[in-house]
Amino acid sequence: MNAKNLIKGRIHYVGVNDRSKHLFEALWPLPGGVSYNSYLIDDEAVTLIDTVDVCYFEVFLEKIRSIIGERPIQYLVINHMEPDHSGSIRLIKHHYPDITIVGNKQTFGMIEGFYGIHDDHFLEVRDNDSLTLGHHTLRFYLTPMVHWPETMMTFDETEGALFSGDAFGCFGTVDGGFLDTRINTDRYRDEMIRYYSNIVGKYGMPVQRALQKLSALDIQIICSTHGPVWTDQRCQVIDLYDRMSRYEADKGVVIAYGSMYGNTEQMAETIAAELSNEGIRDIAMHNVSKTHASYILADIFKYRGLIIGSPTYSGQLYPDVDFLLSRILLREVKGRLLGYFGSYCWASAAAKRLGEFADKSKFQLVGQPVEMKQAITPAVTEQCEQLARNMAAALNAQTIA
Ligand SMILES: Cc1cc2nc3c(=O)[nH]c(=O)nc-3n(C[C@H](O)[C@H](O)[C@H](O)COP(=O)(O)O)c2cc1C
Ligand SMILES: [Fe+2]
Ligand SMILES: [Fe+2]
Structure with missing residues (x-):
């Protein structure tokens, strides 16, 4: 034997x-x-x-x-x-x-x-x-x-x-x-x-x-x-x-974004830096074109905060962001805090589509969505930082409760 x-x-x-x-x-x-x-x-x-x-x-x-x-x-x-x-x-x-x-x-x-x-x-x-x-x-x-x-x-x-x-x-x-x-x-x-x-x-x-x-x-x-x-x-x-x-998760934030030329990515970086300033230690940043969606989903199951960013692409969301969102909806993930930001050059669509996702997901919306035309400005930077501060506050409030 x-x-x-x-x-x-x-x-x-x-x-x-x-x-x-x-x-x-x-x-x-x-x-x-x-x-x-x-x-x-x-x-x-x-x-x-x-x-x-x-x-x-x-x-x-x-x-x-x-x-x-x-x-x-x-x-x-x-x-x-x-x-x-x-x-x-x-x-x-x-x-x-x-x-x-x-x-x-x-x-x-x-x-x-x-x-x-x-x-x-x-x-x-x-x-x-x-x-x-x-x-x-x-x-x-x-x-x-x-x-x-x-x-x-x-x-x-x-x-x-x-x-x-x-x-x-x-x-x-x-x-x-x-x-x-x-x-x-x-x-x-x-x-x-x-x-x-x-x-x-x-x-x-x-x-x-x-x-x-x-x-x-x-x-x-x-x-x-x-x-x-x-x-x-x-x-x-x-x-x-x-x-x-039970869809329980830890205190932390996933920032998942698409970016072709780095402008939307600057918004993501700004948000991440401010989250860190606010004491959030677990920040998982994913460029959706680089990280396979299965790893991003795993992090979404791990952390309560979720911030999504997308450029406008042919009047729609950036394709890989769209794909990720459909994966999230398919899994019926519950109980996340959601923030989002979008960018465009001449006719915005991304932010509106992200808003539709926010409705469908039934996640709790945190802060004001941020929209950017072409490239980052001091005003957009401030809005991104405010979104980050709202997210950190919402996470901290849940932790105390
Ligand atoms: C193939 C393609 C399609 C695009 N379609 C649109 C569009 O429909 N509306 C729009 O406002 N911008 C459109 N854009 C421009 C980008 O959304 C815009 O420049 C955005 O700021 C790019 O962000 P990024 O630098 O993070 O890639 C398109 C860009 C590309 C390459
Ligand atoms: Fe199996
Ligand atoms: Fe199986």
């Missing part, structure tokens, strides 16, 4: 690392790669929890065999059907034809749709159902829309291990070790925020409902489908999810 991949008791890690993919979901940059985690419980009834991206099937199968040899797998639990996890179902079934797939009502329609599998080897579970594997007992919790409708979590009552699907997951491969106690986990925190804000972020309420459901469990280990296995740091991870799904 291969003991290197042991997590606790009879639970083994059989996930894989992807250091080749550039964009997760063909959208989100992966500078540190990503892992697809799967887990094997080597009980009387051998049980596999989720699979991996099909590109890594051979590595996956070898990991499974290094633990159970030629013995069969009895159950395959499917917590989530997104193909980064379900992609190997068909090949697993090919190698283990008698395997029983465990899922909920929503799971099986997707298995048939994606993989053409429809047989009588399905075991349908409902919320709170349990399954005994011998030594271990699994209990299933339906957690719809975290972040797909069929998502569920599986709790191993014997070891206190929660197989949570994408929840509590993050970008970044697991290099060498996968247990939080054996690796430096610093780099994963920001990547958990980026994963959450871009992929799960729209579903704050369903995440809150899931956390509520899990609150009675004595969770010792969190086995998510991406990133490290959380043991000692499990409480911090749950706390982070709780805060993000």
Whole structure:
């Protein structure tokens, strides 16, 4: 038996690392790669929890065999059907034809749709159902829309291990070790925020409902489908999810702006300098043409203040600013303090469009929007500084409250 991949008791890690993919979901940059985690419980009834991206099937199968040899797998639990996890179902079934797939009502329609599998080897579970594997007992919790409708979590009552699907997951491969106690986990925190804000972020309420459901469990280990296995740091991870799904954020300001020739950027610099003067320490400035929107969104989930700036471009917002705003609205981010500024040369449109965004977002508008024609002047500088002072005051007032 291969003991290197042991997590606790009879639970083994059989996930894989992807250091080749550039964009997760063909959208989100992966500078540190990503892992697809799967887990094997080597009980009387051998049980596999989720699979991996099909590109890594051979590595996956070898990991499974290094633990159970030629013995069969009895159950395959499917917590989530997104193909980064379900992609190997068909090949697993090919190698283990008698395997029983465990899922909920929503799971099986997707298995048939994606993989053409429809047989009588399905075991349908409902919320709170349990399954005994011998030594271990699994209990299933339906957690719809975290972040797909069929998502569920599986709790191993014997070891206190929660197989949570994408929840509590993050970008970044697991290099060498996968247990939080054996690796430096610093780099994963920001990547958990980026994963959450871009992929799960729209579903704050369903995440809150899931956390509520899990609150009675004595969770010792969190086995998510991406990133490290959380043991000692499990409480911090749950706390982070709780805060993000309530759209709670720290005192700080994101300034996201577009600028072709540097004039709008001067407004952003002026605002940032005055925010700093007013004692705001966390100021995240992003030129939207340079920083990928996924990082800007992560910062918007982190900080309560948001200031957006845009030049007018063909009677519209600057395209990359427009793109960012649509991403923010898509995620239904709540509870931010918003300020904005726009520029133009001959016929202004940016400030008006930003005003429309302010209405749609339902964010609390702070200060007076600033408009600039062509280049910065002492009067515009003063207006930018006033906007910054209003933002700092609003942040401080919230902190005291
Ligand atoms: C392709 C293009 C389209 C533009 N369209 C408009 C426009 O419709 N109305 C306007 O007033 N200015 C327009 N401008 C001018 C810029 O909005 C204006 O010069 C702005 O101050 C540029 O800010 P920046 O120096 O931060 O890039 C356009 C500029 C470019 C390059
Ligand atoms: Fe997913
Ligand atoms: Fe995933």
